[in-house]
Amino acid sequence: MNSRTRIAALGAACAALLSLAACGKGFDDQGSEQTQQSSGPAQLQVLIGSSGDAETNAVRQAAEEWAKKSGATVTVTPAQDLAQQLGQAFAGDNPPDVFYVEASRFADYASVGALEPYGDKLSNAEDFYQSLRDTFTYDGKLYCAPKDFSTLALVINDDLWAKAGLTESDVPKTWDELTAVSKKIKEKGITPLVVGDTRDRIAAFMVQAGGWIISPDGKQATADSPENLKALEYVQGLLKDKLLQYPKQVDAGWGGEAFGKGKTAMTIEGNWIKGALKADFPDVKYSVHELPAGPAGKGTLSFTVCWGISAKSKYKEQAIDFVEHMTSPEQQMTFARAFGVMPSRQSARDAYTKEFPEDAAFLNGADYAHGPVNAPKMDSVLADFDTGLQQLATTSPKQLLERLQKNTQAALGG
Amino acid sequence: MADEAMAASRRGLSAKVRENIAGWLFVAPVVIILGLFLLVPIFMALWVSLTDWNGQGSPFRSGVPFVGLDNYRRLFAEEGLTRQDFMTSIRNNLYYVAIVVPLQTALALGLAMIVNSRLKARTFFRAAFYFPSVTSSVAISVVFLFMFTGSGAVNSLLRMLGITGPMWFSDARGVLHLFLDWLGLVDIENPPEALTSGGPFGLTWWEWLSGPSVAMCTIIALVIWTTSGTFMLMFLAALQDIPVSLEEASLLDGAGRWQRFRYVTLPLLKPTMFLVLTLGLIGTWQVFDQVYVMSQGDPAKTTLTPAYLSYRAAFRSFEYGTGAAISFVLFFIIVALTVLQRWVMRTRRS
Numbered sequence: 056m057n058s059r060t061r062i063a064a065l066g067a068a069c070a071a072l073l074s075l076a077a078c079g080k081g082f083d084d085q086g087s088e089q090t091q092q093s094s095g096p097a098q099l100q101v102l103i104g105s106s107g108d109a110e111t112n113a114v115r116q117a118a119e120e121w122a123k124k125s126g127a128t129v130t131v132t133p134a135q136d137l138a139q140q141l142g143q144a145f146a147g148d149n150p151p152d153v154f155y156v157e158a159s160r161f162a163d164y165a166s167v168g169a170l171e172p173y174g175d176k177l178s179n180a181e182d183f184y185q186s187l188r189d190t191f192t193y194d195g196k197l198y199c200a201p202k203d204f205s206t207l208a209l210v211i212n213d214d215l216w217a218k219a220g221l222t223e224s225d226v227p228k229t230w231d232e233l234t235a236v237s238k239k240i241k242e243k244g245i246t247p248l249v250v251g252d253t254r255d256r257i258a259a260f261m262v263q264a265g266g267w268i269i270s271p272d273g274k275q276a277t278a279d280s281p282e283n284l285k286a287l288e289y290v291q292g293l294l295k296d297k298l299l300q301y302p303k304q305v306d307a308g309w310g311g312e313a314f315g316k317g318k319t320a321m322t323i324e325g326n327w328i329k330g331a332l333k334a335d336f337p338d339v340k341y342s343v344h345e346l347p348a349g350p351a352g353k354g355t356l357s358f359t360v361c362w363g364i365s366a367k368s369k370y371k372e373q374a375i376d377f378v379e380h381m382t383s384p385e386q387q388m389t390f391a392r393a394f395g396v397m398p399s400r401q402s403a404r405d406a407y408t409k410e411f412p413e414d415a416a417f418l419n420g421a422d423y424a425h426g427p428v429n430a431p432k433m434d435s436v437l438a439d440f441d442t443g444l445q446q447l448a449t450t451s452p453k454q455l456l457e458r459l460q461k462n463t464q465a466a467l468g469g
Numbered sequence: 470m471a472d473e474a475m476a477a478s479r480r481g482l483s484a485k486v487r488e489n490i491a492g493w494l495f496v497a498p499v500v501i502i503l504g505l506f507l508l509v510p511i512f513m514a515l516w517v518s519l520t521d522w523n524g525q526g527s528p529f530r531s532g533v534p535f536v537g538l539d540n541y542r543r544l545f546a547e548e549g550l551t552r553q554d555f556m557t558s559i560r561n562n563l564y565y566v567a568i569v570v571p572l573q574t575a576l577a578l579g580l581a582m583i584v585n586s587r588l589k590a591r592t593f594f595r596a597a598f599y600f601p602s603v604t605s606s607v608a609i610s611v612v613f614l615f616m617f618t619g620s621g622a623v624n625s626l627l628r629m630l631g632i633t634g635p636m637w638f639s640d641a642r643g644v645l646h647l648f649l650d651w652l653g654l655v656d657i658e659n660p661p662e663a664l665t666s667g668g669p670f671g672l673t674w675w676e677w678l679s680g681p682s683v684a685m686c687t688i689i690a691l692v693i694w695t696t697s698g699t700f701m702l703m704f705l706a707a708l709q710d711i712p713v714s715l716e717e718a719s720l721l722d723g724a725g726r727w728q729r730f731r732y733v734t735l736p737l738l739k740p741t742m743f744l745v746l747t748l749g750l751i752g753t754w755q756v757f758d759q760v761y762v763m764s765q766g767d768p769a770k771t772t773l774t775p776a777y778l779s780y781r782a783a784f785r786s787f788e789y790g791t792g793a794a795i796s797f798v799l800f801f802i803i804v805a806l807t808v809l810q811r812w813v814m815r816t817r818r819s
Binding site for chain 1: 523524525526527528549550551554618619620636638639641658766767768769770781782784785786787788
């Protein structure tokens with residue numbers, strides 16, 4: 056072929072390749088149109104981020120019950136990597152009808168219109184704890200129903216506690232008591248407290264001091280408030296005196312591992328530590344207590360997941376009915392027994408406390424817990440804050456908070 | 470001959486054209502697969518890097534906002550967290566490349582020379598040196614995670630020599646900072662004002678001069694150990710290609726071992742050296758597996774690399790445009806360095 060033909064052939068090949076980009080359907084912007092709803096028997100696709108076989112089986116069983124009751128078909132799929140699979144599903148324009156939405160990712164999904172705000176269509180939305188409802192409210196609308204929740208509490212190793220000569224009455228109820236008790240434990244050569252080096256643990260101190268990263272309406276950054284500064288200075292004091300250690304400093308991956316290996320007398324973790332200790336460190340005797348109160352009273356963090364319904368689903372009515380079934384008080388107690396989470400409905404509170412009295416500290420946290428930051432585009436800002444917290448022992452808390460304030464303002468405003 | 474040609478043209482196509490068509494048909498499957506799964510996604514990603522796509526629906530539909538070079542501008546010119554994260558990752562990767570490429574090339578060459586000589590149990594050593602390269606990078610990363618814990622194998626060995634090893638994966642201090650501190654030139658806790666105020670691209674001079682962190686050094690050790698085997702094989706093949714007569718001639722001329730290495734072996738290894746350096750540059754600028762498995766950018770973002778940052782920006786923070794832009798900037802960096810290296814090695818020959 057001569058060079059002209061060659062160039063023409065190459066150009067044609069490139070054009071053919073690029074035209075492949077036109078393949079696929081659904082390119083018209085249907086954002087403003089409502090997706091066609093279909094009544095009648097539904098075929099729901101449910102994607103969950105399961106914590107293990109116990110959860111998958113329990114959810115599948117509950118879904119089957121609902122399917123039989125309503126004459127629909129439900130397919131429950133446990134995701135390998137929920138965030139990534141959801142991301143791919145959204146990009147491919149065929150998301151599952153119902154899926155787990157983690158509280159920390161909720162605002163990102165809600166702000167791009169991926170979720171259907173069905174909070175006003177729920178039969179008894181006030182039954183869910185107020186702090187959980189706040190976590191899943193964006194732009195004044197309740198978007199989804201929380202399926203369960205966990206809070207942070209102080210987990211104490213009973214054997215090491217006794218070894219340090221302490222009793223039930225010495226359990227710290229304030230920051231000062233925490234410092235005093237930790238000093239006593241340290242004198243006996245035991246690491247007093249191991250806490251994860253991330254905002255998902257240390258921000259509990261900020262809540263106890265009465266501060267938070269963003270304002271309640273999610274529109275303003277409040278990171279450099281004096282309350283937050285007090286909290287970080289307190290934690291820094293504990294770090295410098297070696298009363299509080301980070302898990303990596305004691306060769307552990309997280310607080311629960313350090314606790315299970317007997318490296319620390321106390322740790323601050325959530326409900327999931329029960330399952331982890333039972334599976335990996337069954338011989339450790341422990342008790343759970345509420346976190347010590349700070350200058351502004353008691354405070355803790357809550358972690359929760361909601362049942363998100365896709366805005367592009369064809370079976371929204373049926374999906375809402377499905378969610379109602381999955382979050383009924385009886386169903387939530389079944390899940391609590393199956394895989395150790397706490398029901399998100401206040402009406403299930405008494406039943407839970409009766410059956411699991413040792414978890415009272417976790418459950419009481421629901422009254423004063425604060426959910427994760429629910430503003431969009433905060434992920435890298437919070438990761439940067441985590442980086443700063445990792446070096447809290449050697450940096451100035453004021454600089455850390457100023458940096459967080461600057462980044463948060465940029466993320467919220469821009 | 471003319472009869473045959475006329476007969477062929479009467480049948481339709483000439484032999485040459487038929488040969489061309491046959492050739493293209495043979496190559497067609499690979500071209501289609503490469504085009505569909507390699508070229509087209511690259512152009513799609515280029516498009517995404519010019520938009521502010523939020524991950525909902527296809528990036529080619531009409532509503533997706535086109536922002537032009539905004540994503541690239543935010544990486545270089547606009548003060549903010551994006552630029553700081555990107556420049557931190559570039560700094561980390563610069564030190565990583567500067568240490569890994571020379572060391573792994575030198576180690577590969579050294580191992581190849583050892584295995585090429587008349588050593589007993591040569592085959593065993595060849596297999597042993599090559600073995601780390603065939604292992605899964607994820608598996609080796611996990612093993613190194615265990616080895617370098619505070620009470621792990623490495624620290625135990627150091628303790629036998631009387632040294633207390635650092636907490637490798639939670640130590641964010643830069644090696645260069647520690648060296649300057651040890652020399653007494655600066656105090657690592659209170660760096661001089663001149664260095665901590667102002668600096669290019671949003672990072673202070675003090676941060677640019679940090680060197681790799683202690684945590685990054687474990688990743689460097691891992692990568693040098695695993696990739697030197699592959700390059701050793703390339704050097705070995707090239708060494709075995711050197712004619713023995715040349716070496717004998719140099720011996721006759723009275724050249725010592727070092728002179729023989731420098732004036733006979735090295736010049737003949739130049740093409741392989743170019744290959745190893747290019748592959749090394751490309752591989753080190755794309756480091757991702759080890760960061761993903763071992764440290765995820767921690768501690769204090771000192772093991773953050775552009776490839777990992779691109780993944781995190783796109784899939785964790787849903788900033789697909791920024792993630793795609795970072796990967797294209799990385800592409801340009803690698804191409805520029807390869808061209809530079811080729812130029813440097815070409816002028817040396819004359």
